[in-house]
Amino acid sequence: MTPSVPISDIYIHIRIVISIIVGLCITTLLSGFARFVQHPRRERASILHLGWAASILLWVTHFWWWEFRLASIRRWNFQTYLFVIFYAILYFLLSKLLFPDDISEYGGYEQYFISRRRWFFGLLAATLCFDYIDTLLKGADYLHSFGIEYPIRMAVNLVFCAVGLLFPNRRVQLTVLALTVAYQITFIFVYYNVQ
Numbered sequence: 001m002t003p004s005v006p007i008s009d010i011y012i013h014i015r016i017v018i019s020i021i022v023g024l025c026i027t028t029l030l031s032g033f034a035r036f037v038q039h040p041r042r043e044r045a046s047i048l049h050l051g052w053a054a055s056i057l058l059w060v061t062h063f064w065w066w067e068f069r070l071a072s073i074r075r076w077n078f079q080t081y082l083f084v085i086f087y088a089i090l091y092f093l094l095s096k097l098l099f100p101d102d103i104s105e106y107g108g109y110e111q112y113f114i115s116r117r118r119w120f121f122g123l124l125a126a127t128l129c130f131d132y133i134d135t136l137l138k139g140a141d142y143l144h145s146f147g148i149e150y151p152i153r154m155a156v157n158l159v160f161c162a163v164g165l166l167f168p169n170r171r172v173q174l175t176v177l178a179l180t181v182a183y184q185i186t187f188i189f190v191y192y193n194v195q
Contacts, residue, residue: 010076014084018067021088025060025095029053032099044108051177053098058184060091069138080137087130094123114168121165128157153187
């Protein structure tokens with residue numbers, strides 16, 4: 001049996017663990033970007049790959065802000081703790097998938113990304129499913145505070161993931177990237193009153 005711990009202490013503990021994982025995500029992405037500055041001729045850069053890397057950096061940053069509302073959860077258990085940690089780990093896996101240790105068997109990052117698109121979009125879709133459950137954990141009132149836009153956001157992004165997963169065509173992939181980034185930025189500006 002676990003001794004009674006104040007909710008604020010549990011929240012701080014969870015935020016620290018999430019901070020470590022988010023830090024690993026950001027480190028992976030920024031180190032990946034730095035490779036192109038350090039060795040611009042070693043590996044072929046791709047707007048598709050770099051666009052998704054920048055997009056995931058935005059998603060990770062948004063996730064970190066989104067998780068601030070974990071403070072509203074009044075009853076924590078180990079399963080909820082594991083769920084939130086695994087949700088963060090999904091972003092780390094996406095980050096690491098974008099910048100693997102070695103791509104020598106591919107013609108560049110674009111070819112690598114296209115070949116790993118099923119993993120990438122599958123993991124991205126999983127983050128959306130986890131996002132819904134995570135939002136529900138924060139309370140039905142919180143979930144409903146987003147109105148109809150939240151389920152629409154989920155559905156639209158899941159469609160984008162399905163299209164990205166199924167179609168390796170470069171134009172389709174670039175279109176999915178552009179629409180996803182535009183939608184994510186719009187959501188952030190609308191719901192966080194960014195001025």
